[in-house]
Amino acid sequence: MEECRGRDWVSRYTVYVTPQALREIKGLPGHIRQRVKRAIDGLEDEPRPANSREIRAPEHLTVELRRIRLDRWRIVYAISEDDKFVDVLAVRKRPPYDYGDLEALLAEIFS
DSSP states (O other), X not given: OOEETTEEOOOOOEEEEOHHHHHHHHTSOHHHHHHHHHHHHHTTTOSSOTTEEEEOOOTTOOSEEEEEXXXXXXXXXXXXXXXXXXXXXXXXXXXXXOSTTHHHHHHHHHO
8 A cells, every 4th residue: 555644545445336237236135225325325435345245357357346235235346447437237035136247237337
């Protein structure tokens, strides 16, 4: 880390929420919605929090796919290290969500 006037210089990420993920967030129960919003806000400073896990991505992708578990809910997001972007792709309840639509979600942000 670089130092800036006696303080640590922290690299921040720009967080984008896809329209589909935003609709999903708006439809969540209130207490879960607030927890999801706090978790997403935290991705700006720490895109790989301790409670997140990597998701296997198709090999042709240059982004890192991750998910955060909040009770039975999953926040699915992609990290672009080169651009310092975090794209929130979906907020889904599991079960039954099985990450089967990852290709479609990724096509949305890369098209």
